Amino acid sequence: MTQPAVLRREPKLVTLEGGEGAGKSTVLAALRAELERDGAVTCTREPGGTPLAERIRELLLDPTHEAPCDRTELLLMFASRAQLVAQVIAPALKRGEWVLSDRFTDASHAYQGGGRGCDPHLIDVLETEFVGIEPGLTLLLDVPVDVGLARMRGRGHADRIESEQVEFFERVRAAYLARAAAHPQRFVVIDASQPPADVAAAAVDALRRHRASIA
Template identity: 60%
Template structure:
C-alpha cells in the first residue's frame, strides 16, 4: 500500500469536527486524493453499529460487547474503504481509529491492552502513519460536549472515566512518540489550527 493513514484522536469536546474540516482542506490543497472516514461508522454497517454504541438506551452494554462492536465497525471500514483507498495511493483522514479503543475501552473500561492489540492485528492489520491528539483538561472538554445538547451513551460517563481515557491517550503517545503530534486543544481555535498546520506541514515536509 502506498497511501497514508492520518488519524485524529481526542476526548469529548476536543474539537475534532472543526479540526477534521481544517485538516481535510489542508490535505486536499496538496493535490492528493483524500478520503475522510469516521469511527465508529464510515460504512452502512458501521453507521448501524454506531447508533447502538451511542444510544443512551443501551446504558447496560458491557465493556466486552462495546469493544467487539467497535472492532466490528472498524473491520468493515478497513476492508470496504481504508485499504482500497491506501492501495490507490490516497491519504485517508480518520476521525478516530484503533487508539480510541486503547483509550476508551482500555483506559476507560479497564480491558487489557494486550487483548485490544490482538484485535487490532486481527481485525485491522494496519496502523496510522500519523496520529494527531487534541488534548485538553477533562472539565473543559466535558463542558463543551455537554453544552451541545443531550449527551450520548459515552458522554454520560463519569469524569473519572474520561480522566482514565486521557491518561491512556498520553501513554499511547509516550509509547510511540514518532507517530504522534499532541495539540493543545484548550487554545483558541486559530491557535489550534496553526498547531495542526505545523504538525501536518512538518510531517509532509519530512517526506512522510
C-alpha cells in the same frame, strides 16, 4: 507467549484522537482543506464510516439501547473498525489517497482499555488480527477533562459514552497520553485548550512536517 505481529504503518493515514470536547471536527476540516489542494482525500469517522458500521455505531452510542458489557463494547468497536478498513480505508490507500479518520484504534486503547479496563493484550490482538495497520500520523488533541466536558455540554444531547462520569474521562485522557508517550514516532500532542484557530493551525503544521518527512 507469542508476540503480536507488527502492524503495517500507512504514511497516508492520518488520525485524530482526543477526549470529549477536544474540537476534532474543526481540525478535521482544516486538515482536509490542506490535503485537497493536491488531490483526493477520504474522510471518515469511528465508530461508523460505512452503512453497516453506522448501524453498529447506533447500537453502541444510543442510550435507549441495551447497554453492552465492556467486552461487547470492545468487540463491537472492532467489528465496526474492521468493516471500515476493508470497505473504505484500505481501498483509498490503495488508490494513493490520503485518509483522515476521526478516531481509530488508539480510541479503543483509551476508551475501552483505559476507561473500561479491558485487557490491553486483548486489544493488541484484536488490532493485529482485524485491523493490521496503524497511522503514519496521529494528532492527539489534549484538553483538560473539565474543559472538554463543559464544551460538550454546550452542544446539548449526550450519547451513552459521553454520559459517563468524570473519572472515566480522566482515565481515558491518561491512557491517551500514555499512548502518545509510548509511540512518539507517530503521535503529535496538541494543546486543544487553545482557541480553535490556533489548534487547527498547529495540526496543519504537524501535517506539513509529516508530509515533508515522507516525501
